[in-house]
Amino acid sequence: MRQITPNNVSKLGLAFTFSTATTHGYEAPPLVVAGTMYLITPFPNYLYALDLTKPGAPTKWTFKPKPLAASQGVACCDTVNRGAVYSKGKIIFNTLDGQTIAVDAKSGQQVWRTRLGNIQKGETITMAPLVANGKVLVGNSGGEMGVRGWIAALDEGSGKVAWKAFNTGPDKDVLIGPRFKPAYGSDRGKDLGVKTWPPNAWKIGGGNVWGWISYDPALNLIYYGTGNPGPWNPDQRPGDNKWTTGVFARDLNTGQAVWFYQSTPHDLFDHDDINENILADIPWGNSRRPVLLRPGRDGFFYVIDRRSGQVLSATPYGYVNAYRGVDLKTGRMVPNPDKDPKQGRVTRNICPAAPGLKDWNPAAFSPITGIVYIPHNNLCMDFGAMEANYIAGTPYVGADVKFYAGPGGNRGVFTAWDPLKRRAIWEIKEDLPLWSPALATAGGVIFYGTMDGWFKAVDARNGHLLWKFKAGSGIIGQPISYRGPDGRQYIAVVAGVGGWSGAVVSLKLDTRDPTAALGFANATKDLPQKTTAGGMLYVFTLPR
């Protein structure tokens, strides 16, 4: 929408607010369909429907799924939920204790409910499902709990499982068959999901799908990344650990794998690969090539041909010393041996840190400017590896970590990245890590939020700050732009700090222990002075 432009955004003001009555990290975007706004909260996963046609957007109905309270004890990084989806009159979302629920969008009555996860094994679900062509795609969380990762497709009408593919183990579980044609030799072979692990380690090996799934209707393929292998201590799992920390392309109808690319074989630093896959057609040579644009967790911006999985370019978009680079001939990431974590020792100053150069929060791509707007981190870490003990339902990590600011002293960066020129066009340094996704509007304005509560609008061309608003809590949620029932453009975001980076505030942790919150307590130990927990929706618009 083009109503809000760099010229008038400074006049943006509040239209209405809404308190979600939760104070854990709020990572979901508001969802607007036919004059109703839907909000899914972190645990206990309330679903609100707000009537946008009436002044003040009163609640139409609230759906309370009542997930098991014990699931809070096995959610690694705050009890977040990354969003709901709309399809054919239903709102579909996941609950923390591993259920997928479809609710009638008008009445708020449950249509179907399917249990997919088992919290006794440490399994939860935090991701936003994707609906494509009658299939609801869902993946599990639990890479820090020794949970074997999978992706499942449910029938959109009934909620029954149509197919389920694991991300470790024998080919028949991973749905690798005759259609599987990976681009690189190291991914070809039989039962690599077993052979690249010590015996039986793949059963508790991770590879979860807690991030984003994309769909290409022309090729009928879904693209998604797999999470880290378990445990974090790499000495307990020698081998490439397929099919973790990589990108799968699967056929939507059958789930059969078509190609796979592993960003970091034998992952050393918890560099999950679940970040967003942005579909774009870019000029290549004298034609256009369908690609995936991926700002990776390992610090590299990947441009991958989405038909074959071939890497066209992999360029660091920030400071990286943990890897030497990607060998484009073999597709393999070359690690830096100085930063190899060894059991019984502490390896220091590894960049990017475990949350990566960018974690789950999606970047925004503007087809008008051709630039990818990336809100991300500038963190390095110390990593002390030790023996991890597997007990089902408890963490399976084997590492003491702590994070701190990378070179420059700023913990966050907003980078406007040109994927063709392979360099940054402009950059904004931020004090705190940027854990909120970015929004790019057709009007040429970029919106993003900071962890201490500033919601900012910057000019897409040069990054100049045009407008900002201080919300009651830090912002880690996804901002959206929508056309209201009155035809005006609205910008909406929910401010509720938390998630992995904001756990010190949302979970009331003690910052005297730098290893708390899996190392983030050291990086955000000043956050409690800068913001407090909350869960408030803010909707902005231009004055009439």
Next chain:
Amino acid sequence: MSSRFRANLTIIAAAGLVLSACDREERHSRSKPIGETVPAGQSPDTIYPGSGTPPPLDARAKLYDNNAPAIAEGQRLYMQMNCVGCHFHGGGGMGPPLMDDEWRYGGRIDQIAATIAEGRPNGMPAWRGKLTDDQIWQLAAYVRTLSGQPSKDAVASRSEEMSNTTPQTLTPREPTKTSDTAEQ
């Protein structure tokens, strides 16, 4: 033997006898008697209708509280049984912090042992039947050191992990808290 020498000898012998009776702590290799379980329901500080007094401290507390070998074993179990995975080194994460003075379910050693054995509704696993009661009490003794409550001659003088917290021997000694957090 001069009388002065005899007097000195008597004094030294008497001192030796007295001092040898001082036994700072007992190191036992299994709980006694065998097979006893941690009692249920050492409830946090709450209303006790009628009498108004909280239950007395469990008799076994003095076997483990301020007992250095028990605390050392508790430290080992804390890492191996993955307590460190949720509570880290006292700062918290999936689980609440253990190094501050807010105790949802009580900070007395028998209350901590009951929490470990029974589990708690918001995600603390139940370890009864998985850890022996000896191990549970050892863990409870160690957990108390994270918040500086036990005496400083029993706590570990250095941590075995990469952490920059002050060594427990140097933190100020905190009084025991039963429960005082307003939010459950």
Next chain:
Amino acid sequence: MRRRVRPGIALVTLVLGGCSIQNYQSIYGNAAAEAQQFNALFIIFLVICAIMYVLVIGFLIAGIVRRSRAEPANVVEDGRHHETNPLLRPGLIGWGALIGTGLVALAIASFFADRSMANAAAHEKLAIDITANQWWWDVTYNSADVSKSLRTANELHLPVGVPVRIRLHSNDVIHSFWVPSLAGKQDLIPGRDNDITIMPTKVGIYRGQCAEFCGTQHAKMALVVNVDSYGDFIKWWRHQLQDAPTPTTPLAMSGYQYVTTHQCSLCHNIAGTPASATVGPDLTHLASRRSIAAGALPMSKGNLYGWVEDPQSIKPGAKMPTIGLEPKELHAVVAYLETLK
């Protein structure tokens, strides 16, 4: 005459001791190339030093005896710088030459022994990792194909004639790896990677022992080393890679239920079952081992009962707790453990 015979008898006894009946834990066991080299070096040192010792004692006795015969002239040279005893100067030169030759011989022998041991380290064909814990040995066999790597505890199987490099780590305090029949001692130091190379030359069973005081149960931290023929070794490896067999009798099945859902599963790994913990010894093929509790007890049904019921009475202070199993549970657990061949 008697004085010359005594050291000779000592030497012969020492050599014969190398052929003793008991050589499963003996520094004269000579069952590996390293032990043989070390023993050869020891014999060379012993012989040369014994000869020198005999000569020195001989000269000392000669000096005492000659002195007591009270010879008038006991100066080396008279006032005009002439030697009183014409043998003395060449004697002294000869003695210095003998010492020099002896020392050079020892240095050369030592050099060659050291170099050949170092050379063996560069040609290892098998890599093993041993991590010492209080008070047991965690053994991992590495393989180029990681899915064929193997984990066991307190027992080593080595193929005869193949040089093996064992990397040594420790999870807590300093231990020392010592299988006297095969090689010398090498410490396992926390935070440091040491290694030792062994090339066994004789098939047999040998016993090793922790050789650095590591806590209350240091004395009961032993290790059994089986040196097998290459074919037997490969057979053993293949068998160890198999998952634990599914129990068939009702008692063993109830033991399986207990082991995989109660205390045991928090520390032990039994491949193919839900018990996948790593902080205790791997039990997948427990019943195929010769001893339990790191050599504290030979493997037998009665010892299994005693160890599982009350480890603290056998190894007080060991990290395996005394659970206090009910008799029915104990019968079931031991029945299951016995199926883990």
